[in-house]
């Protein structure tokens with residue numbers, strides 16, 4: 001089992017560029033208690049569903065190949081502390097550290113959905129303050145298997161994601177590994193995109209390409 005619990009301070013963010021064959025991704029998993037944050041994280045790491053986890057704060061390191069690239073995930077799975085969520089230094093540190101966020105609610109728990117709506121605003125505001133333009137965030141409605149107890153519709157989840165420019169998945173950490181995999185792959189894509197977005201405009205090669213594209217178009221236009 002590839003699980004290791006360590007201290008956040010040990011990790012350095014080693015960005016190797018959006019097209020590099022290796023990348024590092026620091027991910028924070030947030031949401032209220034009992035929504036399945038640990039279940040989701042452990043499912044991704046081990047492919048297994050383990051019923052109970054306790055409320056320990058952990059950072060997991062995990063190497064996987066995503067679309068031909070080796071990705072080293074550092075995943076911070078933490079218990080929820082509601083009080084002045086964004087005010088404490090530890091939370092601030094967490095937001096600074098993160099390249100991307102997985103915000104989890106349970107489809108049977110309306111309060112957990114409302115909390116995710118608040119969290120996404122808080123994260124965006126903090127990252128905005130830090131000068132980050134686009135924050136990779138995935139919103140996850142978990143416990144899809146408990147649809148008979150559903151209190152949050154899929155449409156509500158999708159709408160929240162749409163209005164806050166996040167990705168959205170409904171999954172069951174208990175019953176399905178593939179959905180959980182999609183969450184982390186989707187977030188990896190977003191992180192890579194956000195890194196390309198901050199890249200400076202293309203150099204001489206890009207200019208040559210643009211110029212030749214203009215000439216090619218002219219030639220075709222005149223046909």
Ligand SMILES: Nc1nc2c(ncn2[C@@H]2O[C@H](COP(=O)(O)OP(=O)(O)O)[C@@H](O)[C@H]2O)c(=O)[nH]1
Pocket residue numbers: 031032033034035036037038039040050051052053054142143144145146171172173174175
């Ligand atoms: N039915 C169902 N139960 C789940 C699912 N994910 C987690 N749970 C259960 O929900 C409870 C809370 O899960 P946990 O991962 O500890 O939540 P956390 O507090 O957000 O980390 C545990 O009893 C899990 O077994 C799911 O997809 N379906």
Ligand SMILES: [Mg+2]
Pocket residue numbers: 037038039053054055056077078079
């Ligand atoms: Mg937990």
